[in-house]
Amino acid sequence: MDVEEAVLKRYEMAAREVEVGLCVPVRYDRSLLEVIPDEIIRKDYGCGDPSRYVREGETVLDIGSGSGKACYIISQIVGPSGTVIGVDFNEEMLELARRYQSAVGQQLGYHNVEFRRGKIQNLMLNLDLVEEYLARHPVQSVSDLSRLREFEERISQEQPLIPNESIDLIVSNCVLNLVRPEDKRKLFSEMYRVLKRGGRIAISDIVSDEAVPDHLRADPELWSGCVSGAFQEEELLRAFEEAKFYGIRIEEMRAEPYQTIEGIEFRSVTVTAYKGKEGPCxxxxxxxxxxxxxxxxxxxxxxxxxxxxxxxxxxxxxxxxxxxxxxxxxxxxxxxxxxxxxxxxxxxxxxxxxxxxxxxxGMDYKVTQDSSNGCGPGSACCP
The missing domain is CATH 3.40.5.100 (Ribosomal Protein L9; domain 1)
Structure with a gap:
């Protein structure tokens, strides 16, 4: 079983039955939880609270939105003038998030949340559209497969899941570490692509204090548990740098490890960064x-x-x-x-x-000005 399949299966199960070990305890604003169904809260798996960096009226993208808890929290912060988009690959989690979408919106008095199916390392391809295509045109030959690839390329250009420069803020909660190593560079590139100039990210994830050895990385159980796929602390920041983000800042790092394996400590961090330093000098x-x-x-x-x-x-x-x-x-x-x-x-x-x-x-600046009319003893500003 490869790591992507392990992640998919584990989170399918976690959408059905609560798995306590998949999360790090996080304190949220309790007033923002009142409209969220208990099932969503119990089946939310994260390690931080990037919602605290959201502003009113923004368009916010939650990559790896899971049960939808963060999206429903953020929907209240951005308000009716804002928009929240959750993207997830796991059908079970999407079904859970969408199940309460109408009810939450009715309680709030506005509907500003939507959930889309896709891989966070490919925010061009809308997998719901792919599923609809396959229902009409099942792949039964190499020629069918070629036509499927052509369809995917066309809709990625004509109907991208997330268009270029359309997002004010990207949030993510304990998801980047679940992506396969060969896809992580594309993941950061995609985050950069969809952000507006001047946009920013607020990412909570798990990092390791030492490099993770190959035998731990090869363990699907550890990978799907947000451990062996973790970035080493410096590597996470370097990945943002290489993707052209600037103003990168560690906002929070938990003192206590999430897990310790073979002496390697894995802990939660929250990082913010910005897009938009390109241009002529x-x-x-x-x-x-x-x-x-x-x-x-x-x-x-x-x-x-x-x-x-x-x-x-x-x-x-x-x-x-x-x-x-x-x-x-x-x-x-x-x-x-x-x-x-x-x-x-x-x-x-x-x-x-x-x-x-x-x-x-200015080289020709020759002004001479004394302080006779300025502030001094006895003046109105210096009694």
Whole structure:
């Protein structure tokens, strides 16, 4: 039995009967659980709460949505102006999630949740459409198989399960580790594809503190139990980097392991990251000053930023530092006279030099101003 089949069978059983060992205890906002049926809550398997990073009005994608618990929680946070899409491969779990869809929506007073069948490493292919095709055109020959592949390719382009750049936030709860090793790079690429520019992820998953040896990885029972397929701590962050995410941050790491096997500790982490640092590097005479507390830091593009030093940056980097997760870490120094985009030159992003104040003020800036009209003893602002 390969790992994908083991995962499918185990979660089919977990949709029928509660399996306590598949989850890490998590505290949720109890007010958000009141409308969710008890069966969904009992058959939810996760290791964190990425819903806390959701904002009102967003379009949120839950990859590996399982029983639908997170989707129904998030539906209340995004409100009637938002949308929640759950994607799962397991038919038993999808049936459980969909069973209560109408009832939950009626209690809330709006319906903003839908569940779609697909593999999270291929968010192009809608497997419900494939099932409908196979019911009409069963595969009985190589020619039939070829026509099926052509159909899959066509609907992936014309009716993608999740379209390009359509999602504000991706959440996932203890699912990335279940994907086969050869599909994990595609998984991260797919997450990046469907996010809007400026979109972000909030992922809770299991990581190991050491590399998992091959004999443990080959164990389907451990794999389907969210253990042997776990990323090593550094590997998970590196996977996000390689997929072009930026601003990657470990929001939470459980102190106590979920499991310990042969001295290797497996624990829950929650990671956030952002999409949208692509674009040309142009010179607009901007500078940033890192506040501290570290003596210096290095960002994802290898800009070295010493504490308290004006550093030259391109317009793209400057704009990134205006937004989360960076905005509280820098003092932004715009030029005295804004450089129009049409007049901006190319900025060498390999540059890590200091920005001389004259570059932002202007080389011909000769203003002299005393403090005679300023604040001083006896003035209105300094009694």
């Amino acid at each position: 142009i010179e607009r005479n901007q500078a940033v000053l890192y506040r501290g507390p570290w003596k210096q830091v290095v960002d994802d593009d290898n800009h070295v930023l010493p504490r308290g030093v004006r550093v030259a940056v391109c317009d793209k980097t400057y704009q990134l530092y205006c937004k989360p997760p960076y905005q509280d870490q820098f003092i932004l120094i715009p030029p005295r006279e804004e450089v129009p985009l049409e007049n901006a030159g190319v900025f060498d992003c390999a540059r890590t030099e200091r920005r001389h104040p004259r570059e932002t003020k």
